[in-house]
Amino acid sequence: MNRRDFIVSSPALVSALPLLSARAVKGRTAQVICTWNNPRAAEAAMAKYAGDGSALDMVEAGAKVPESDAGDTSVGYGGLPDQSGRVTLDACIMDHEMNCGAVCYVQGYAHPISIARAVMERTDHVMLAGAGAEAFAKKHAFARKRLITKNAKQALKEWKRNQVQGNNHDTIGVLGRDMNGRIAGACSTSGRAYKLPGRVGDSPIIGAGLYVDGAVGAAAATGMGEHIQTVLGSFVVVEMMRQGKSPDEACAMAVDRVISAFPDSPEQAAFVALSRDGVYGAHARLAGFTVCIAGDEGIEVYDANYTEANR
Numbered sequence: 296m297n298r299r300d301f302i303v304s305s306p307a308l309v310s311a312l313p314l315l316s317a318r319a320v321k322g323r324t325a326q327v328i329c330t331w332n333n334p335r336a337a338e339a340a341m342a343k344y345a346g347d348g349s350a351l352d353m354v355e356a357g358a359k360v361p362e363s364d365a366g367d368t369s370v371g372y373g374g375l376p377d378q379s380g381r382v383t384l385d386a387c388i389m390d391h392e393m394n395c396g397a398v399c400y401v402q403g404y405a406h407p408i409s410i411a412r413a414v415m416e417r418t419d420h421v422m423l424a425g426a427g428a429e430a431f432a433k434k435h436a437f438a439r440k441r442l443i444t445k446n447a448k449q450a451l452k453e454w455k456r457n458q459v460q461g462n463n464h465d466t467i468g469v470l471g472r473d474m475n476g477r478i479a480g481a482c483s484t485s486g487r488a489y490k491l492p493g494r495v496g497d498s499p500i501i502g503a504g505l506y507v508d509g510a511v512g513a514a515a516a517t518g519m520g521e522h523i524q525t526v527l528g529s530f531v532v533v534e535m536m537r538q539g540k541s542p543d544e545a546c547a548m549a550v551d552r553v554i555s556a557f558p559d560s561p562e563q564a565a566f567v568a569l570s571r572d573g574v575y576g577a578h579a580r581l582a583g584f585t586v587c588i589a590g591d592e593g594i595e596v597y598d599a600n601y602t603e604a605n606r
């Protein structure tokens with residue numbers, strides 16, 4: 296099959312995707328890898344790449360796409376609320392020189408990833424939370440937005456009736472490599488649907504939802520935040536790459552850590568990785584994790600390899 300055949304313009308095509316593991320690791324390089332079926336996020340990151348933007352510009356632009364998408368129910372606008380009906384956002388960003396910024400429990404702002412970047416670039420802190428993060432965003436004139444949608448309100452009503460929750464994971468993790476070979480990563484989420492008010496997951500935690508070391512590579516996570524933050528999953532992926540594992544192997548080893556810590560869980564945990572020389576990889580605990588890859592040959596979406604059959 297021609298690689299171009301895999302270019303995805305519609306989510307309906309995802310079911311026919313080839314397994315990521317079917318591709319040869321050698322020479323498998325990309326400028327961008329992101330979690331889930333997010334070709335428009337990859338496209339936005341590639342547009343920055345083509346304009347000679349930095350890796351930070353690439354990953355920020357990528358994360359902003361699902362943050363604005365009402366149809367993405369676990370990132371930004373349209374994200375599913377907590378049990379009290381509030382949409383609370385978490386995000387972080389990191390560059391190749393260990394600069395990082397994060398916000399958590401932010402309400403009423405359109406682009407938490409940009410606020411996280413401002414925390415990184417304009418303060419000497421790493422993370423701001425809740426009202427403090429919102430005051431900072433206000434001071435720096437970030438765009439406000441009412442985040443809850445009609446659909447999200449309806450979904451909360453239904454959840455209150457029957458308390459049934461699917462495996463709703465869609466957190467955006469974007470890893471990018473710019474024309475100068477610098478890497479960066481971004482991660483943004485509205486967290487678990489119907490979480491307890493105040494809950495913060497892995498996504499804004501440096502080392503859990505995202506980690507970047509310019510000398511090694513970058514990793515990002517999606518899935519059950521409580522599991523990923525317990526094992527510091529993205530840090531594990533980068534450390535395994537440092538020890539010589541391929542990005543695919545390193546992601547699989549982080550999944551193994553999650554499985555050893557939570558052997559009986561039916562929840563997803565998945566990782567994407569990009570080495571400093573642009574080799575990408577991914578691995579999930581369960582089937583159904585798609586990743587989006589962008590490079591000189593276009594944008595492709597793949598099913599990642601996984602360790603356990605869905606339960």
Ligand code: ASP
Nearest residue numbers: 464465466486496518520
């Ligand atoms: N990891 C996110 C969290 O637990 C959820 C997700 O990936 O969908 O907040």
